[in-house]
Amino acid sequence: MAQCVFCKVAAWETPSQRVYEDDKFIAFLDINPVNFGHTLIIPREHYANFIETPEDVLSEMTKLAKKIAPAILEAMKAPAFNITFNSGQEAGQAVHHIHMHIIPRYADDGHKQWHGRDRYAEGEMGATAKKIKELIK
Ligand code: AMP
Numbered sequence: 001m002a003q004c005v006f007c008k009v010a011a012w013e014t015p016s017q018r019v020y021e022d023d024k025f026i027a028f029l030d031i032n033p034v035n036f037g038h039t040l041i042i043p044r045e046h047y048a049n050f051i052e053t054p055e056d057v058l059s060e061m062t063k064l065a066k067k068i069a070p071a072i073l074e075a076m077k078a079p080a081f082n083i084t085f086n087s088g089q090e091a092g093q094a095v096h097h098i099h100m101h102i103i104p105r106y107a108d109d110g111h112k113q114w115h116g117r118d119r120y121a122e123g124e125m126g127a128t129a130k131k132i133k134e135l136i137k
């Protein structure tokens with residue numbers, strides 16, 4: 001028996017409304033959607049988060065999103081969508097099996113994205129960019 005919620009979905013131990021599946025991926029409706037049609041793409045294989053997921057799996061998920069998102073927009077008559085990966089608990093990741101959210105959006109639908117809430121002090125922006133740049137491997 002799978003332990004992880006999305007491993008259970010993949011194994012049909014938990015029911016899901018699937019919109020797409022192949023030998024490596026499943027796309028299914030989020031049970032608690034921001035808007036109807038909110039879809040999750042998962043690999044069948046378990047990886048905890050974005051950092052843990054191999055590059056080729058991430059690229060394939062993006063390719064799939066390119067295929068599935070237009071269908072969501074058309075089906076839900078949505079003019080726009082957000083793609084989100086929450087990676088880590090502090091970022092709101094509740095299920096620790098990588099998943100991509102595709103969220104159909106409407107004008108004034110009430111869903112709050114982030115708004116810039118901080119300002120760099122003089123010199124801090126350059127120092128921050130430098131720090132990150134030096135750590136890219
Ligand atoms: P996150 O907060 O990024 O980890 O998102 C997890 C998402 O999974 C949430 O939006 C939940 O509503 C959704 N979710 C949790 N369990 C299920 C399930 N059994 N079937 C479909 N969606 C689920």
Ligand code: ZN
Nearest residue numbers: 004007046097
């Ligand atoms: Zn899992």
